[in-house]
Amino acid sequence: MIARHYLLLAGTVLVAGFVLVTLLAPVLAPFDPTAPTLGGRLAPPSRQHPMGTDQLHRDVFSRVLYGGRVPLMVAALSCVVSLLAGTVVGWISGYAGGRVDRVLSLVMDAIYSFPALILAIAIVAMLGPGLANMVAAISFVYIPAYFRVARGQVLVVREQDFVEAARALGASRARILLRHIAPNTLSAVMTVPSFNIADAILTEAALSFLGFGLPPPTPDWGFDIQNGQRLLQAGFWWLITFPGLMIILVSLGFGMIGEGINDLINPRRRRRV
Amino acid sequence: MGRYILARAALAVPMLGVLLTLVFVILRVMPGDPCVALLGGRNVTPETLDRCRQALGVDKPIHVQYVRYLEDILRGNLGTSIRTGLPVLEELLLRIPATVELALAGMVVATALGLVTGVYASLHSDRPLDHGLRIFNVASFAMPVFWIGLMLVLLFSVRWRLFPVGGRLDPVAAATFEPVTHFYLVDTLLRGDVALFVDALRHLALPALTLGLVVSGFIGRMTRASMLDVLDKEYVTAARAKGLRGRVVVLRHALRNALIPIVTVVGLQFALLMAGAILTETVYSWPGVARYLIASIEARDFQAIQGTVVFIAIFISAINLLVDVLYARLDPRVRF
Secondary structure (H helix, E strand, C coil): CCCCCHHHHHHHHHHHHHHHHHHCHHHHCCCCCCCCCCCCCCCCCCCCCCCCECCCCCEHHHHHHHCCHHHHHHHHHHHHHHHHHHHHHHHHHHHHCHHHHHHHHHHHHHHHHCCHHHHHHHHHHHHCCCHHHHHHHHHHHHHHHHHHHHHHHHHHHCCCHHHHHHHHCCCCHHHHHHHHHHHHHHHHHCCHHHHHHHHHHHHHHHHHHCCCCCCCCCCCHHHHHHHHHCCHHHCCCHHHHHHHHHHHHHHHHHHHHHHHHHHHHCCCCCCCC | CHHHHHHHHHHHHHHHHHHHHHHHHHHHHCCCCHHHHHHCCCCCCHHHHHHHHHHHCCCCCHHHHHHHHHHHHHCCCCCECCCCCCEHHHHHHHHHHHHHHHHHHHHHHHHHHHHHHHHHHHHCCCCHHHHHHHHHHHHHHHCCHHHHHHHHHHHHHHHCCCCCCCCCCCHHHHHHCCCCCCCHHHHHHHCCCHHHHHHHHHHHHHHHHHHHHHHHHHHHHHHHHHHHHHHCCHHHHHHHHCCCCHHHHHHHHHHHHHHHHHHHHHHHCHHHHHHHHHHHHHHCCCCCHHHHHHHHHHCCCHHHHHHHHHHHHHHHHHHHHHHHHHHHHHCCCCCC
16 A cells, blocks of 8 residues: 555655755754855865855855745745635636636636746736745746636536535525535645646746846745856856755655645556556 | 638637737736836836836826737737837747747657657556656656756766857857758758758757756656557557567557547647746757847846737747647547
């Protein structure tokens, strides 16, 4: 049983580890992530600085430990916002049907068809950089993911007998939707964040890599990679390698959880051909 | 067939309308005055702001702006860049071949990688190789595009000096190069200059690999699932029973039928590819549409930003339409 769900297990361990490390960064980090150290400028990894130092004499290891705070927070917040918004709109759209449903679906399809990153860039470009604006941009682009699942579930659930029964008992439309239909869509909706959050982390990383994130000196993996890019041709590999590995491990962890949940939901176990 | 194309095209129109309205809402209606965003908060007199608003037409009521915005797009007027003084559309048309060349090359890499890993995984499903490939596919999905790009530069350009760091051509050759189609692979061949063609190819290699790696995970997963579906079918068993060699069964009988859903996925990946192109172009200084967008944002060139986003919206709609039509051609069962 456990062997079968190794993906889910490994992903959970990975993500839990990262959340822990990020929360405990003040305890674990040997140096202040924003202050210069005595390790020198652009020093390669050593025992004192396991991931080297950057051009401002800062300890890369400490920056990497702190650097997950912004991405994880932005990704988590955007997931919550788009889950709430997408689910509610999906409920309304699916239950109302008719013209409301057609218009809402068209709008959602339009958002969905547009490359998420480009849309997020456009939004941040207009709103300006910053934590709240990044959350706004990222949550906006992922609303359709939740909308589709919530709407689809409403369409299935509303045809069931207990909904008919509630209607026959004279329950109001709002009551039917909120008490009888909505709760039965939640289990499906709740699987969406498991693969959406990895996307959100990558989008955050891309936004801050492109310079739309928090202003320096806030440690942030994406921004630190952009900083390292300028020195890449001189061969300072440690500046980009370590923050990048962190992004990969975190989004891989979330991806594995999503994959594992997917296995749980539709166990398409195949015999060997 | 003709009727299907017409019907599908008719459906694309409201979609495009919604998309353009969305862009308008984001750029004009949402909080944030483009002029304040463009000029920055400091040392701006109210007169300067007013002049800027007048120039962009954002001083008018919102519905008037909206009508003008749509009219301009219908006329093919995407505004004029403040930075260069040239029409935005003209600038974009010069750059779109670079992006398309990169996207197509990336797609070739992604499809090749995805098909190979997907077919292998499906043939060895639930065995270590399958798990390994699945993890690779999930991982390729988890890797930031820009990071893959930078790592490839670090290894292949900085350390081993096998490929150039960026750009589309050697700077010396590029100075005298006069593009015709702006697809450099085509242009260099048109000139009959093989050495230059190889140079263009070498410049394209790393960006294409970067983009391809990212999208390959998705195609690989899809191929695996689609192959697993097909391999269970009776005609595959029949082909095996006939005594055909494994390779023939897999490639001719199974893969051919498994390809249909894969083609759709490949087409739908175009949006992902465009997003990847933004980052790839940034990493490799590739002079395409995406890099133009970023440069416009950095220069606070509002008309250019709006024009580029509108352009991308239209481009994506056209690609989606094209994919649907191609799909209908491939699978005769698709009827409207």
